[in-house]
Amino acid sequence: xxxxxxxxxxxxxxxxxxxxxxxxxxxxxxxxxxxxxxxxxxxxxxxxxxxxxxxxxxxxxxxxxxxxxxxxxxxxxxxxxxxxxxxxxxxxxxxxxxxxxxxxxxxxxxxxxxxxxxxxxxxxxxxxxxxxxxxxxxxxxxxxxxxxxxxxxxxxxxxxxxxxxxxxxxxxxxxxxxxxxxxxxxxxxxxxxxxxxxxxxxxxxxxxxxxxxxxxxxxxxxxxxxxxxxxxxxxxxxxxxxxxxxxxxxxxxxx
Numbered sequence: 001x002x003x004x005x006x007x008x009x010x011x012x013x014x015x016x017x018x019x020x021x022x023x024x025x026x027x028x029x030x031x032x033x034x035x036x037x038x039x040x041x042x043x044x045x046x047x048x049x050x051x052x053x054x055x056x057x058x059x060x061x062x063x064x065x066x067x068x069x070x071x072x073x074x075x076x077x078x079x080x081x082x083x084x085x086x087x088x089x090x091x092x093x094x095x096x097x098x099x100x101x102x103x104x105x106x107x108x109x110x111x112x113x114x115x116x117x118x119x120x121x122x123x124x125x126x127x128x129x130x131x132x133x134x135x136x137x138x139x140x141x142x143x144x145x146x147x148x149x150x151x152x153x154x155x156x157x158x159x160x161x162x163x164x165x166x167x168x169x170x171x172x173x174x175x176x177x178x179x180x181x182x183x184x185x186x187x188x189x190x191x192x193x194x195x196x197x198x199x200x201x202x203x204x205x206x207x208x209x210x211x212x213x214x215x216x217x218x219x220x221x222x223x224x225x226x227x228x229x230x231x232x233x234x235x236x237x238x239x240x241x242x243x244x245x246x247x248x249x250x251x252x253x254x255x
Contacts, residue, residue, distance in 0.1 A: 002050070003017065004050075004057045004063055004064055006064055006065060006067060007067050018062060019062050019063065019108060020061070020062045020063065020108075020244075020246075021110040021111070021245050022066055022103050023049050023063060023064065023111075024096075024099060024113050025045040025048075025049040025066070025068040026114065027042030027043070027045045027068055027070050028041040028074065028116075028119065028120070029042065029070050029072070029084070029085040030072070030078060030085070031078075031084060032160035032164065033159075033160035033165075033182050033183050033218060034177065034181055034212055034214075035177040035178070035181055035182035036160050036164065036165060036176060036218075037168070037172070037175045038083060038084075039070060041070075041116045041117040042068045042069075042116065043171065044116060044167045044168060044171060045116025045117075045143065048143050048233065048237070049065045049237075052234040052238045053238075053241065055241075056238040056245070059238070059242050060245075061241050061244075061246070063245055066099070069095060071085055071087035071091075071095075072117040072119050073092065073120055075119055075205070077208060077209070078207075089124070089125065092120070093125050093129070096113075096122075096129060099111075100129060100136060100138075109136050109249060110245070111136060111137070112141055112241070113126070113140045113141065114141050115140060122140050137249050139244070141237060144163070146233050146237070147229065147233050147236075149163055152166075152225055152232075153220075154220050155217045155218070155219075155220055156216055157215045158216060159215040160182075160185060160213065160214035160216070160218060161185060161215060161217070161218055162216060162217065162218050162219075162221045163229065164218075165226075166226030168226070169222060169223040169226055170223040170226030171226070173223060179218060179219055183211065183212025183213075184212070184219070185210070185214030185216045185217045186212075186217075187209050187210045187214075188210075190202070190204075
């Protein structure tokens with residue numbers, strides 16, 4: 001039993017424990033090249049939240065990881081792929097508001113959104129909901145943006161790449177096909193320089209960008225690379241969990 005994992009704990013434990021922080025992992029369900037499972041974003045984000053919570057709990061932080069939400073906002077060019085599940089941001093807003101309503105009524109005043117999918121954009125949702133829940137402190141952790149990935153991985157990319165493949169090889173080796181079956185993750189760029197240079201942004205049409213749905217070559221992936229990266233990133237997240245659990249919400253700003 002893990003007292004910081006809601007799906008694994010019980011009322012006997014929860015009834016006699018005061019929790020300070022709720023962690024909500026949020027992923028997606030979509031293809032990840034040929035070799036990774038559809039649930040990659042949700043699986044890895046839930047496990048990262050769990051590992052970070054374990055480290056924080058062992059340091060005295062009373063936190064609870066909620067069940068992962070596996071429904072992400074997809075790129076317009078990807079939702080036609082079989083079983084790619086698309087959730088509109090307006091739907092995500094309703095789900096998040098329902099969860100906040102429950103937590104707020106139960107006295108949980110600190111919520112961390114743990115995002116594991118690049119298509120999810122939670123900042124506007126937080127800005128919309130924060131006035132409705134003025135006593136709840138909502139923060140966002142996007143684990144894939146925390147570390148300099150070049151220190152851990154050789155190949156760039158942002159979808160089913162070396163980083164994601166190494167993470168799933170570490171956490172869920174039985175869910176990864178042999179790398180010889182993976183596509184190379186070759187991806188086409190926009191022709192427009194403004195989009196290539198990030199002066200402007202537009203959603204990518206996935207069927208035009210990638211043949212295998214991957215963006216980034218996964219062939220140099222291995223579980224040890226994933227382990228090293230995850231140890232460092234979950235330690236940094238755990239530091240925040242501890243800090244948040246201990247903080248006074250009425251005294252958050254430096255003098």
